[in-house]
Amino acid sequence: MFKNLESSTAGTAVATDAALAALPFDRDGLIAVVAQQFDTGEVLMLAWMNRAALEETLTTGRACYWSRSRKALWRKGETSGCSQTVKEVRLDCDGDAVLLLVDQRDGACHTGRRSCFYHRIDKNQLVVLSDPPLRHGDTR
Amino acid sequence: MFKNLESSTAGTAVATDAALAALPFDRDGLIAVVAQQFDTGEVLMLAWMNRAALEETLTTGRACYWSRSRKALWRKGETSGCSQTVKEVRLDCDGDAVLLLVDQRDGACHTGRRSCFYHRIDKNQLVVLSDPPLRHGDTR
Numbered sequence: 166m167f168k169n170l171e172s173s174t175a176g177t178a179v180a181t182d183a184a185l186a187a188l189p190f191d192r193d194g195l196i197a198v199v200a201q202q203f204d205t206g207e208v209l210m211l212a213w214m215n216r217a218a219l220e221e222t223l224t225t226g227r228a229c230y231w232s233r234s235r236k237a238l239w240r241k242g243e244t245s246g247c248s249q250t251v252k253e254v255r256l257d258c259d260g261d262a263v264l265l266l267v268d269q270r271d272g273a274c275h276t277g278r279r280s281c282f283y284h285r286i287d288k289n290q291l292v293v294l295s296d297p298p299l300r301h302g303d304t305r
Numbered sequence: 306m307f308k309n310l311e312s313s314t315a316g317t318a319v320a321t322d323a324a325l326a327a328l329p330f331d332r333d334g335l336i337a338v339v340a341q342q343f344d345t346g347e348v349l350m351l352a353w354m355n356r357a358a359l360e361e362t363l364t365t366g367r368a369c370y371w372s373r374s375r376k377a378l379w380r381k382g383e384t385s386g387c388s389q390t391v392k393e394v395r396l397d398c399d400g401d402a403v404l405l406l407v408d409q410r411d412g413a414c415h416t417g418r419r420s421c422f423y424h425r426i427d428k429n430q431l432v433v434l435s436d437p438p439l440r441h442g443d444t445r
Contacts, residue, residue: 170424170433171416177433184424184431197351199339206346211337211402223428256431257421258414262351264422274398276311281397282404284310284324288363291324291396293310293317 167260181223185216189261195231196263200273203252203266209273210281212239214263219254226251228265247271272298307400321363325356329401335371336403340413343392343406349413350421352379354403359394366391368407387411412438 166187170177190196195213202209212230214222218238221229228249232239242248249267256263274281277298285292306327310317330336335353342349352370354362358378361369368389372379382388389407396403414421417438425432 167424172437173433174436175433178430181426181429181431184426197337199348199351201346201348206341208339208341208348208404211339211397223426254426255422255434256424256426257351258416258418258423260424262421264348276398278398281399281402282395283398284307284396284400286321286324286363286394286396289321290318291321293313293315294395296314297312 167256167258171258184256184260185219187260188216188219188256189259190216191261193233195233196261198230198263198265200228200249200265200267200269202269204268207280208282209249209267209269209279219263222251222265223254228267242270245271247273249273307396307398311398324396324400325359327400328356328359328396329399330356331401333373335373336401338370338403338405340368340389340405340407340409342409344408347420348422349389349407349409349419359403362391362405363394368405382410385411387413389413 194215198212198214200209213233215231218229218231228241228251230239230241248270251265251267253266272279278295283293283295285294328336334355338352338354340349353373355371358369358371368381368391370379370381388410391405391407393406412419418435423433423435425434
């Protein structure tokens with residue numbers, strides 16, 4: 166399906182059920198997900214979804230991931246309040262990555278920081294870019 | 306190392322060699338990489354790096370990925386000209402994802418589109434968001 170859509174023009178549509186059935190989940194049944202703040206463009210985190218998490222996200226409009234450490238659905242913000250209201254769900258060219266445009270409440274990171282990407286790395290050193298807030302986020 | 310840095314304040318630095326040695330590459334020796342256009346914030350693609358690709362990227366300032374299909378280093382734009390000049394390399398909280406801030410020449414996608422994330426998916430349908438350009442990008 167995704168190969169066929171490569172040459173399709175804007176506005177071409179297919180049924181979501183068919184698209185979900187065509188998704189190339191990896192050998193663990195997962196797909197990588199990038200969460201981006203919808204209005205500022207800040208990349209907040211990278212996480213994973215299985216098919217159930219993606220379906221729940223599409224149905225509820227709240228981001229639901231798969232926690233690889235807890236091996237369970239991870240309803241973002243369930244324990245911390247740092248939830249993500251989903252504005253748009255996108256798939257990449259070959260259907261093996263998801264981009265979630267979200268409205269992030271408080272910090273996306275389990276450290277409480279706004280974004281998980283708070284280390285800058287260059288040739289010689291890695292530098293921490295932001296202070297840890299006092300309040301921590303939820304368990305991944 | 307990344308656990309210790311969680312509570313570190315902005316400006317804390319460690320050697321890049323030590324950080325690279327601490328990266329939790331997956332069982333295939335890979336780490337997920339999000340490429341974002343540095344000035345507009347557009348998320349362009351999701352790809353993968355092994356340690357050699359990350360080191361080459363840090364050294365040359367040009368994005369180099371690992372092609373899972375070709376099982377070889379993938380110097381972005383080598384065949385298409387659609388290269389990525391790297392402005393900044395970030396790592397997430399637990400070191401298992403990279404965010405590349407890049408200046409993308411032409412389209413990031415192998416279809417020639419600017420971004421790979423050109424499908425929007427909602428409850429009922431998946432919609433193609435942009436037309437395919439005439440000229441195609443490089444082979445992933």
